[in-house]
Amino acid sequence: MKRFLIISSLWLVAVTTTLAQDLQSPDGNLEMNFSLQEDGTPVYSLNYKGQEVIKTSKLGLELKNDEHSLLAGFSIEDTATSHFDGTWEPVWGEEKEIRNHYNELEVKLKQAETNREMVLRFRLFDTGLGFRYEFPQQNELGHFVIKEERTQFAMAGDHTAFWIPGDYDTQEYDYIESKLSEIRGQMEKAITGNLSQTSFSNTGVQTSLMMKSDNGIYINLHEAALIDYAAMHLNLDDEKMIFESWLTPDVNGDKGYLVSPTQSPWRTVMVSDDAKDILRSRITYNLNEPLAIEDPSWIKPMKYIGVWWEMITGKSSWNYTDEFTAVKLGETDFDAAEPNGRHGANNENVKMHIDFAAEHGFDGVLVEGWNIGWEDWFGHSKDYVFDFVTPYPDFDVEEIRDYAKSKGVEMIMHHETSSSVRNYERHLDTAYAFMNKHGYNAVKSGYVGDILPRGENHYSQWLVNHYQYALEKAADYKIMINAHEAVRPTGIARTYPNLIANESARGTEYQAFGGSKPNHVTVLPFTRLIGGPMDYTPGIFEMDISKLNPDNDSHVNSTIANQLALYVTMYSPLQMAADLPEHYEQFPDAFQFIKDVALDWDESIYLEAEPGYYLTIARKEKGENNWFVGNVNGNEERISNISFDFLDKDKDYIATIYSDGKDAHYKDHPQSYEIREVRVNHRSKLSQVSVPGGGYAISIMEVDKDKAKQVKKL
Ligand code: NOJ
Ligand code: CA
Secondary structure (H helix, E strand, C coil), X not given: CCCCCCCCXXXXXXXXXXXXXEEECCCXXXXXXXXXXXXXXXXXXXXXXXXXXXXEEECCEEECCCCCXXXXXXXXXXXXXXXXXXXXXXXXXXXXXXXXXXXXXXXXXXXXXXXXXXXXXXXXXXXXEEEEEEECCCHHHCEEXXXXXXXXXXXXXXXXXXXXECECCCCCCCCEEEEHHHHHHHHHHHCCCCXXXXXXXXXXXXXXXXXXXXXXXXXEEEEECCCCCCCEEEEEEXXXXXXXXXXXXXXXXXXXXXXXXXXXXXEEEEEECXXXXXXXXXXXXXXXXXXXXXXHHHCCCEEEEEECHHHHCCCCECCCECCCCCCCCCCCCCCCCCECCCECCCHHHHHHHHHHHHHHCCCEEEECCCECCHHHCCCCCCCCCCCCCCXXXXXXXXXXXXXXXXXXXXXXXXXXXXXXXXXXXXXXXXXXXXXXXXXXXXXXXXXXXXXXXXXXXXXXXXXXXXXXXXXXXXXXXXXXXXXXXXXXXXXXXXXXXXXEEECCCCCHHXXXXXXXXXXXXXXXXXXXXHHCCECCCCCCCCCEHHHCXXXXXXXXXXXXXXXXXXXXXXXXXXXXXXXXHHHHHHCHHHHHHHHHCCCCEEEEEEEEEECCCEEEEEEEECCCCCEEEEEEECCCCEEEEEECCCCCCCCEEEEEEEEEXXXXXXXCECCCEEEEEEEECCCCEEEEEECCCCEEEXXXXXXXXHHHHCCCEC
């Protein structure tokens, strides 16, 4: 893969000063100010087009058993500014080339009493600010333990926020839209149940946090390059409207063990008066390190189906038998056990899925529940739950491998760790080698339930290091990872693009666990997707879950057209068609969009966007002249108006528009849709109604003039 790195200009200015330092974004819209307060506390502020976005906010870290900490008493030793403008090509992505363009300020600080050095590095892009703490090698700060990072983000008003409760163990919450001052009052109802959860404060929220000010400024707080450090939450002082960082603690309540030279992740503040810029911004990726994999040619986008939704809905089971309440690997005899007759991962069912994938052009098939241990897989704090290599008696690894190969379909491995992380690390090499041997080049891993070692949290430094270890080791084995319940991504896929997706938010599975809010998918691109792609698992066509399992009365709060649009609006190089093959067979014309839609893009154009309400995106297929458009809509009916001026001027296209039917509604008529074929060119315009929880999807294929003429104009 070719990569370009062009440093267009670079200048360095070194001055010894205690004066305030200003930094501007390349377009001049953002202005950052850094200074030291009288007691030597570092502070910064941020303005956008002359308006305050971040008021004077403190920077620093409180250290454990350390009377000085890294909070005050600093003087400026040195400052340097520089400018960077370059482009790089992602292995997969929303566009084929990403521009990395910023002005940088480096501030070298010295704490007189301790002689310690700390560097603050600020990068100001047109779409936001990134900054981090750096701790150069020094004997005065060799090893240190973080009690709390004390980075502030002082808001300039009582903004509207789209937030989920701060939690050390889960992100699988529905978003709440409220004023910052209302977070405290709504926290209790926001904390819905999960198999592992630890909230910490009535005003604690997670990143990426999306906000909008009363005068229409969009602000997003997150972090980039979370490596060897605990994930950051935000705790709000709702009298002063100041957010402060709140790291995920380990079992002892400590928030990080650091050894210099080292640095914190980048703290990011995206800002614009146009919500589309938040989607367009690439600062999270740009603040990560370049590609670390020498030859990434084995990393490929994948569209897949799976033996999965049937278990999630309760139609079938992961476990093979109902005979045991406890399983001991190596001792429990599965061959002698009575099968429960509901085990999804059986040879016949898997082969049916392979056939379906081959017939409809899917790259892969995921099979969950293939390996022994699911009889008591969570809730028992059991260390040795899975060995990741031993199949149940009705799943023949070799036979399935050969069958899939003969049909040109890839099998996707499943490693549910049930959060017994130490056990997973013990088995990791064997498990990855087993995948290599049997031709699996992608794994969906999972971290359901409370972490073992007991007392650890899903997002503490120890766990962050585990996810990274599993990712880097997978790269050695040429394996792609899709980790569920792991820490939310922070752009690390730039460096390790074998992290092809994560869950780390409330995915489609919750539509079968009682349902998600109909506007959920209008928030996710502004929050969870800021750090990287999500394995959201769209494509549900049967919204009445009781039809799959009479004991499950969940309803999928979405129309079929909305489900189709998600393949465009929820960018991911890994996309699932999550429903059962039989449901796709009922709606072959709508299914056609899922078959056609691309996974990798030359270009993405954000046509309309308002978090919580709607978004419309057009994307051009990588290396082809086909375009796909997706619109997802929130709780109210809306007319979307778009222009096709992104199309080539001299070309003709046929557009197939998959929209909500006239009587469609996520609740009452979710399966009502219309499909029409029209001729379009760069002058065409569309005015399209999307119903509550609805949307539309369009595939646009280039055709020759004669073919175009046979089709009615839009
Ligand atoms: C939770 C994951 O999100 C889901 O996709 C998976 O099926 C279950 N864990 C079992 O591993
Ligand atoms: Ca999950």
